């Protein structure tokens with residue numbers, strides 16, 4: 714059995730999401746925002762965040778990208794799902810569950826910039842800055858975390874545990 718250690722409670726997450734949404738709403742006051750969630754991990758955070766924003770949300774879409782199998786370290790990616798909207802001239806908020814090396818978001822940001830949005834900012838639920846191999850820094854971050862593997866609130870370990878309402882550190886069975 715995988716073991717878990719409590720890390721961030723449901724209540725702490727709710728409060729932080731409200732705070733970040735208020736900051737974003739004030740930064741974009743008088744403007745519209747187009748939100749792009751990074752699948753699959755950001756589906757819950759995106760849903761919570763957009764419902765707390767008071768600024769005009771002109772659209773919500775999702776994008777999915779993954780590393781070529783067996784090639785994670787080189788950062789070669791395959792696009793699995795593209796957005797279906799034209800983002801030119803729009804203020805884009807790219808929403809992610811966690812930033813680790815930063816490769817995924819660097820790649821996504823570069824690709825989206827070729828489509829001439831008015832602006833792109835990054836909002837992440839969690840950030841592990843100690844693991845970064847790129848210069849990527851999120852514009853909005855709920856929780857800065859140490860180099861531990863976490864699950865819940867959309868984050869998975871091998872496809873499971875995304876449905877937990879809180880965030881936990883997982884100690885997999887084969888590593889105990």
Ligand code: IMP
Pocket residue numbers: 754809810811812813814815816817818861862863864868869870
């Ligand atoms: P990056 O390209 O290295 O920044 O990878 C970010 C992706 O790695 C996230 O979208 C997650 O899918 C995954 N990831 C990194 N750390 C964790 C973790 O602690 N728990 C679950 N997924 C993680």
Ligand code: MG
Pocket residue numbers: 751752753754755810811
């Ligand atoms: Mg992910």
